Amino acid sequence: MRYEGNVFRPPSEAYSLIVQATIGCAHNDCTFCSMYKDKKFRVRNIEEVLEDFDLARKRYRYIEKVFLADGDALVLSNESLMRILDKIRTTLPECQRVGIYAAPHDIIRKTPQELKELRENGLGIAYMGVESGSAEILKAVKKGVTPEEMVEACHKLNDAGIQSSVTFISGLGGKDHWREHAVESGKLISKMEPDYVGLLTLMVEREAPLYNDIVKGKFELLSPEEVLIETAELIKNINLKKKCVFRSNHASNYISLRGDLPKDKERLLRTIAGALMNTRQIKDERFRML
Template identity: 45%
Template sequence: MHYSGSVYRPPSEAHSLIIQVTVGCSHNKCAFCNMYKDKKFSITPMEQVRDDLRWAREQYSRVERFFLADGDALILPTAQLLEILGDIRSLFPECSRVSTYASPKSILGKTPEDLSALHAAGLDFAYLGLETGNDPLLKKINKGVTVAQQIEAGQKLKAAGLTLSVTAINGLAGSNGDWQAHAVDTAAALNAMHPDFIALLTLRVYTGTPMAEWIASGELVQPTPMELIRETKLFLEHIDCPGAVFRSNHASNYLVLAGTLNQDRERLLHECDEALRGDAPLRRFVELGR
């Protein structure tokens, strides 16, 4: 298999075969992220992708899931993606799911017909990083899109039949920023998208990012665990996505929460209250600093 630099995938893709159809991230300017700073964005030559798929077929008797890396496989021309999906379907008839990260710009660059064709060809699952539903904060972290564009992107994926998983970042506004607006607006954006899965991560600060510089200068104050839980509770009070699977159990989260909305919301709020009273254990972390 050909891999360039560090390769990332969502936690739920732990058992997927990763095919690096692009290298890096087509945007790669988010203030909080250092994931793809070790590489320049490029599109993997089609013959190399085919070589990897043929090699995998020779090595593995059964591959049920594929993840198309790196940060934004949907930036590829639709025709090329259809070729890749066709090769997967031909070589791995047992495959039950193909998934990818998807940036809002790449989604918006596809027509509804493009996305429907990709879904029909086997693209089943997309991960979209909302981060926040608050426009001033989205601009500050240099996401490169507006909240309205994020919502439109999520709705386009859903309309095409893809399963949609959306992530947001708890604590992104800092404890000295408008964390209330971040929590409430993020819930509102998710309500408009109505994704199938919602993942609430916790802000981690990595050396060399603009976010780390803001922390060092005092422009942004990193929230304490209790402040993060307070923000999570406010978010849950405003979320309205019946049937969506909610998870706040990433390695970055101090308080582990899991349930299905809206039916488990009261239990989740109760668990937040328990933690705020000091009656629930919290995870402890050493800052990564990378």
């Protein structure tokens, strides 16, 4: 397959065919993120994108899922996305689901009818980086989106029948704002009612602007135990009526958590309490990765 630069995908798309529909991230400004700092955003030539599915067909006999990269491929017009979905349907008829990274503003920009059209033509899941429920923290990390817009975007996906998978980052408020981050993130998840919540733990690479703040002592990272206390507070503040799969089992996390909310809330809290009692369960810093 033809890839430009580093390619990222959500953990649950590990076995999907990844095709870059766009290159880089249109926003590319979040202070904690270094994923696309080496790329200038552009929409990839659509003919090249379509050709990639022919190349994949020649190479693979069975492709169950497709993931459209890079950072926010939903930025494409519906006309382009429909051409891509049509191509997937005709070239890879066995494909069960197409996934995409979606910036909240791109979701909001689309009409309910456009989102429904994408759903009916194979777009099954959209992954949205929410990062924090706190308006102040979102502003500080230059996310460029408000909590209210996060809710609106998620509800639009839910209404269109596109599964919503949202990601938050433990430790993003640092030592100064950990409680606000936990409480507001839990509350925001309750309002958004996503199908999946993924909780990563903050790791900052040199290329990310936040790295300098850490070096200068302006931003203090949480200790592993503090991350777990924050996670427990976040979970306590999630109150959902419909089922949501909660996962905090990414390589960056200190312990692995997975359960269905609201059913498994108490079990998840007990697992965290157990790890705080027996800190040998906490992953060594050397084994964490992004």
